[in-house]
Structures are given as C-alpha cells and as structure tokens.
Amino acid sequence: MRQASLLFLVRRLVQVVPVVLAIAAVNFFLLRMAPGDVADILAGQMGHATLEFTQQLRREFGLDQPVYMQFFYYIGKLLTLDLGRSHLQQAPVIDLILDRLPATVILMLTSILIAIAVGIVLGVAAARREGRLADTLVSVTALVVYATPAFWLGLMLIVLFSIQLDLLPSGGMYQIGAGRTGLAHALDVAKHLVLPSVTLGLFYVAIYTRLMRASMLEVYGLEFITTARAKGLSETTIAWTHALRNALLPVVTLAGVQFGHLLGGSILVETVFAWPGLGRLVFDALLQRDLNLLLGILFVSSVVVVFANLAVDLIYGLLDPRIVHK
Amino acid sequence: MTAPMPPVLAVEGLSVEFRTARGVVRAVDDLSFTIGEGETVAIVGESGSGKSTAAMAMLRLIADPPGRIVAGSIRLDGQELLTLDDASLRRVRGRQIAMIFQDPMMALNPIYTIERQIGEVLRLHLGVGRAEAFAQTVELLRLVGVPAPEDRARQYPHNLSGGMRQRVMIAMALACRPRLLIADEPTTALDVTVQAQVLELIQELKTRLGMAVLLITHDLGVVAETAHRVIVMYTGGKVEEATAGQLFADPRHPYTQGLLQAAKWEESDGVELREIPGTVPSPFAMPTGCSFAPRCAAVVPRCQTDRPALTEILPGRPVRCFVAQGAAR
Numbered sequence: 001m002r003q004a005s006l007l008f009l010v011r012r013l014v015q016v017v018p019v020v021l022a023i024a025a026v027n028f029f030l031l032r033m034a035p036g037d038v039a040d041i042l043a044g045q046m047g048h049a050t051l052e053f054t055q056q057l058r059r060e061f062g063l064d065q066p067v068y069m070q071f072f073y074y075i076g077k078l079l080t081l082d083l084g085r086s087h088l089q090q091a092p093v094i095d096l097i098l099d100r101l102p103a104t105v106i107l108m109l110t111s112i113l114i115a116i117a118v119g120i121v122l123g124v125a126a127a128r129r130e131g132r133l134a135d136t137l138v139s140v141t142a143l144v145v146y147a148t149p150a151f152w153l154g155l156m157l158i159v160l161f162s163i164q165l166d167l168l169p170s171g172g173m174y175q176i177g178a179g180r181t182g183l184a185h186a187l188d189v190a191k192h193l194v195l196p197s198v199t200l201g202l203f204y205v206a207i208y209t210r211l212m213r214a215s216m217l218e219v220y221g222l223e224f225i226t227t228a229r230a231k232g233l234s235e236t237t238i239a240w241t242h243a244l245r246n247a248l249l250p251v252v253t254l255a256g257v258q259f260g261h262l263l264g265g266s267i268l269v270e271t272v273f274a275w276p277g278l279g280r281l282v283f284d285a286l287l288q289r290d291l292n293l294l295l296g297i298l299f300v301s302s303v304v305v306v307f308a309n310l311a312v313d314l315i316y317g318l319l320d321p322r323i324v325h326k
Numbered sequence: 327m328t329a330p331m332p333p334v335l336a337v338e339g340l341s342v343e344f345r346t347a348r349g350v351v352r353a354v355d356d357l358s359f360t361i362g363e364g365e366t367v368a369i370v371g372e373s374g375s376g377k378s379t380a381a382m383a384m385l386r387l388i389a390d391p392p393g394r395i396v397a398g399s400i401r402l403d404g405q406e407l408l409t410l411d412d413a414s415l416r417r418v419r420g421r422q423i424a425m426i427f428q429d430p431m432m433a434l435n436p437i438y439t440i441e442r443q444i445g446e447v448l449r450l451h452l453g454v455g456r457a458e459a460f461a462q463t464v465e466l467l468r469l470v471g472v473p474a475p476e477d478r479a480r481q482y483p484h485n486l487s488g489g490m491r492q493r494v495m496i497a498m499a500l501a502c503r504p505r506l507l508i509a510d511e512p513t514t515a516l517d518v519t520v521q522a523q524v525l526e527l528i529q530e531l532k533t534r535l536g537m538a539v540l541l542i543t544h545d546l547g548v549v550a551e552t553a554h555r556v557i558v559m560y561t562g563g564k565v566e567e568a569t570a571g572q573l574f575a576d577p578r579h580p581y582t583q584g585l586l587q588a589a590k591w592e593e594s595d596g597v598e599l600r601e602i603p604g605t606v607p608s609p610f611a612m613p614t615g616c617s618f619a620p621r622c623a624a625v626v627p628r629c630q631t632d633r634p635a636l637t638e639i640l641p642g643r644p645v646r647c648f649v650a651q652g653a654a655r
Binding site for chain 1: 382385387391416417418419420421424425427429432433434435436437438439446447450451482484495498
C-alpha cells in the first residue's frame with residue numbers, strides 16, 4: 001500500500017516534466033508573437049535608438065537568431081533549470097523570482113485556506129438549513145460576493161478598515177523601518193496580510209460555499225445518511241463526520257484546478273495592496289517586453305500549479321479509501 | 327389459553343402525508359398492527375403501497391418536509407415514540423429499534439471502515455471505549471457469520487461482497503440487542519443464493535436474542551419462509567391481515583389472491599401469466615370507492631362509490647373488501 005503510493009508519486013513527478021515543457025513551449029511562441037522586443041525598449045531608454053544600436057543589442061541577446069533557434073536554446077537552458085538573465089534588470093531571472101515568490105505563495109495559501117475553511121462552514125450550515133432563511137441569506141450573499149470584482153472590493157476594504165477605522169495597514173507586507181524580528185515580525189506580516197488575503201479569498205469563499213452546499217445536499221440524499229440517523233447519531237455528528245468527508249471530494253478537486261486562477265487573482269490584488277510579490281514583477285516584465293523574466297515567471301507559476309494538482313491527487317487518496325494510487 | 331404478552335410494538339391509526347407541489351398525498355392511511363416478542367410480522371405490497379414509508383415512520387425517519395406523521399400512535403414496550411423529544415428519540419434509534427435496508431452498498435458509508443461504523447453504535451449507546459468497541463465488533467461479525475472478522479473489521483465496505491455487507495448491516499443493527507428489528511427489503515439487492523442465508527440468519531438471531539421483527543417485502547417467498555403474521559398493504563392502507571398459514575391457504579381479499587397467483591406463476595414457471603391487471607392508481611387520482619376496484623376481478627357496483635372499512639370477517643382476520651365481507655356473512 002505505502003509502496004504503491006510512493007510509486008504513484010514518482011510516476012506523477014516524471015509526468016510533470018513533459019507537461020511543464022509543453023507549457024513552456026506555448027508560452028515561448030505566444031510571447032514571440034507580440035510586437036516589439038527588449039532591444040527596442042532598452043535602446044529607447046538609453047536615448048539613441050538607432051537601427052544599428054538596436055541590432056547590436058539584438059545580437060548580444062541572441063534575438064537576431066531565427067525563432068526556432070532561440071526556442072531550442074531556451075529549452076536547452078530550461079532543462080538545466082537555467083531561466084536566463086533579465087536584460088533590463090541585469091540579474092538572473094531565478095533570483096528575481098525567488099526574491100518575490102514567497103510573498104505571493106503566502107498570500108495565495110492564506111487566501112485559499114480562508115476560502116476553504118469559511119466555505120466549508122457556511123456551505124455545511126446552509127445545507128443543514130436548506131430552504132430556510134439562513135440558507136437563503138448565505139446563498140444570496142455568496143452570489144453577490146461572487147459577482148464583486150476583487151480590485152473594487154480591495155479598495156473598499158482599504159477605505160473601511162484602513163482609512164475610516166484605522167485598524168489595518170492599507171498596503172505593503174510589513175512596516176518598513178520598524179526593524180521587528182521573530183514573532184513581532186510575523187505578527188506584523190499577519191496584520192498586513194489580512195486585507196489582501198480577504199480580498200483575494202472572498203471570491204473563492206463564495207465559490208466553495210455554494211459548491212459545499214450543493215455537495216452536502218447530494219450526500220444528504222444518500223442512504224447511508226439514513227443509516228446514520230437510524231443508529232441514533234445526532235444531526236451535528238452526521239453533518240461533520242458522515243456527510244462532510246464525502247462531500248469534500250468535489251471541493252478539493254476544484255481547489256486544485258483553481259490554483260492557477262488564484263495566481264492570476266493574486267497578481268491583481270498585489271497591485272492594489274502594494275504586496276511585494278510576483279505581481280509587480282509580472283506587470284513590469286510585460287510592459288518592458290522582458291521576455292526572459294516573463295517566461296521565467298510563467299514557468300515557475302506552471303510548476304506551482306502542476307504541483308498543486310499533484311497535492312490534490314494525494315489528498316484525494318487520503319479522503320476516499322476507494323481511490324488507490326497505482 | 328395463557329394471557330397474551332403485551333406487544334413489543336403497538337401501532338395505532340398511523341397516517342403519514344407528503345406535501346408535494348401537486349398537493350398532499352397520504353402515503354400511509356390509518357395503519358394499525360402489533361408485534362409480540364419473538365414474532366415476525368411481514369408487511370407486503372407492491373411499490374407505492376406505503377410499506378417502506380410505514381417502516382421509516384417507526385423510527386420517525388421520514389424527512390420533514392415533505393413528509394409528516396399526521397395521526398396515530400407508535401408505542402414501543404408501552405412508550406409512545408411520536409411525542410419523544412429529539413434526544414430521547416436518538417436513544418431509541420439504534421438501541422431499542424434497529425433497521426436494515428435494501429441495498430447494503432448504499433447503506434454503509436463508503437469512506438469509513440466496518441469497525442468504525444459498527445463501533446460507532448456501541449460507543450454511542452453503550453458508552454464503551456475504542457478497544458472494547460473493536461472487541462465487540464469482532465464478536466458481532468463472528469455472530470453474523472463473517473469469516474476472519476478481525477481482518478474484515480478493518481476493511482472498507484467496497485472490500486466486501488453484497489452478502490457480506492448485508493451481514494455487516496445486520497451486525498450493526500444487532501450491536502445493542504434491540505427489542506425490534508426492522509428489515510426493509512433485506513434480501514432484494516442480493517443474489518438468490520445469498521438471500522436464503524441472510525433470511526436464515528435473521529430468523530436464527532431473532533430466536534436467540536428474543537427480538538421482534540418487522541419485515542418489509544414484496545417477495546411472498548420470503549414471507550412464507552419467515553413471517554408469523556402478514557399485513558397486506560395497498561395504496562397506503564391495510565387491506566388484509568392474517569397468520570402466514572391462513573393467508574397462503576385462504577386469502578380473502580382479491581388483491582391478496584392476485585398477489586399469490588402472480589407469485590405461484592413465478593415459482594412454477596407456468597404457461598399462463600397471472601398478473602394483476604392495471605397499475606397502482608396515482609396518489610393524485612385516487613378512486614372514490616375502493617382503491618383496488620379498477621383492477622379487481624370481483625368488483626361489484628358498491629365498490630365504485632363507497633370505501634370499504636377494515637372489518638374482521640373471522641376472529642383475527644380483518645379484510646377491507648365488500649365482497650369478502652359479504653361472502654363471510
């Protein structure tokens with residue numbers, strides 16, 4: 001059993017390689033289709049955008065080569081986990097990304113955990129009161145939140161909690177210059193994390209609430225719930241043990257699939273809250289045609305998403321004994 | 327004659343209604359019966375006769391909404407169940423009245439081990455610890471004839487065959503030595519060869535533990551093998567009650583006669599199909615008179631206009647039929 005799971009893990013890890021390479025290839029050609037390149041931008045910034053100078057830059061960066069040559073060069077480097085250099089920032093792409101990635105991952109994980117926890121509680125509560133006032137309230141609120149754009153919600157939260165009530169910081173990841181360390185620093189980061197993670201998470205709270213409610217109602221219709229009642233178990237025990245674990249499966253599936261989507265949302269929310277994550281990096285790289293950096297970020301995101309999906313598969317096996325990883 | 331023992335279960339005037347978008351449907355209508363200690367009473371009828379609803383009503387397991395017990399009394403050893411609060415009702419469920427269902431695959435939670443699902447009842451009602459619950463679970467599995475009970479206890483429902491799963495359901499039902507076992511179509515989902523084993527097991531355990539058994543079935547073969555008394559239901563109401571011997575030898579209601587003939591044909595693989603013509607009327611379009619009149623071979627004009635009452639045509643033989651009642655006089 002254990003050995004089978006390990007074998008499954010290894011096989012899945014091997015499968016990750018072609019998937020990630022395929023994504024990298026698509027990214028590469030998509031970005032090459034956009035007009036303009038980094039040489040144009042750089043030459044413009046330096047103030048002498050002569051054709052000769054830009055051509056020289058292109059030669060330097062290898063941009064004068066045919067696209068397919070550039071592609072093989074890029075993939076070759078990728079296979080040795082070399083993401084190349086950012087010509088604009090004069091630094092290795094991997095360093096730039098690793099510098100920013102932790103902040104984004106913290107934001108994403110906090111948001112998804114809030115979303116799943118709150119979504120489960122509200123969804124279960126609504127399902128247990130199907131058709132009653134509490135259920136209607138939860139469902140309608142979820143729909144409204146679902147339809148609210150994250151950037152607007154973020155701004156409104158800043159107005160309310162930072163400006164009006166002065167309870168929470170409006171941006172950044174920690175108080176600059178305060179020089180806190182250890183627990184004090186962690187608490188400071190947590191305080192800064194509240195608004196961005198709520199902004200990013202609320203949309204998913206709405207999704208998981210509705211999904212959880214529907215999934216619970218489906219499980220409530222199954223016969224083993226009647227068996228549980230006939231045994232004399234209380235409705236609370238039935239909901240949180242017999243029904244919940246069965247109802248969780250679709251929610252876990254969706255959480256895995258949505259990880260990429262979450263990353264996109266995270267970039268938007270980071271912009272609103274000046275969160276020092278990948279968001280700003282993507283934005284700049286896009287505007288400045290910093291293709292290597294952009295490709296690097298996309299590559300890292302795809303790896304994150306692929307691993308999130310692998311994690312979901314493993315959690316699935318823990319939740320449902322009928323699923324045996326082979 | 328000795329004084330009759332007080333019944334384990336006494337049901338009186340039980341009526342269950344369902345509120346639907348098309349109106350209120352009466353699924354069980356004025357049903358009364360008793361079951362004594364060590365006795366097996368079978369309720370038979372076609373789909374839609376209200377027999378399963380009646381069984382669910384015994385434990386107040388009918389979902390409300392849409393269902394509701396609108397009248398009647400259900401007493402277990404003299405205690406009224408219909409007025410119990412939720413907490414007291416939960417102490418009856420699983421402990422004094424236990425239930426087994428038609429499809430043992432669906433009735434067991436797929437994600438928990440057998441041990442966990444049987445042990446849950448023991449820990450809830452008997453307050454035993456984890457280790458004791460496991461020991462008793464293994465004992466129960468042995469009692470119902472599950473081979474290698476220690477290993478089986480640690481497995482999941484999907485690891486077991488249908489017959490084994492139904493044995494697990496029975497073990498679970500018997501965990502607290504209930505006074506009454508309700509078996510709702512306990513063999514319908516099983517292979518023919520396994521059916522007999524499961525019925526035999528229920529019979530044997532009933533004798534050993536002195537339970538009362540309420541058996542819900544559409545299978546007259548099952549009735550013949552196991553039941554002392556039989557209640558025949560049609561469109562929510564009892565149409566005839568008799569001991570099993572009387573019913574098979576001398577059925578009085580035309581519906582019972584039809585059922586028996588259909589069953590005989592099944593058995594003998596005969597040349598002539600003897601089915602009851604027509605279908606059970608829609609609950610939204612009940613005939614004004616006897617609800618069986620549209621399908622009845624012995625119908626007389628009065629059946630179309632008046633509804634027959636349940637009347638004893640012989641001592642202990644109530645029948646709801648004008649023709650049978652007339653013939654008896």
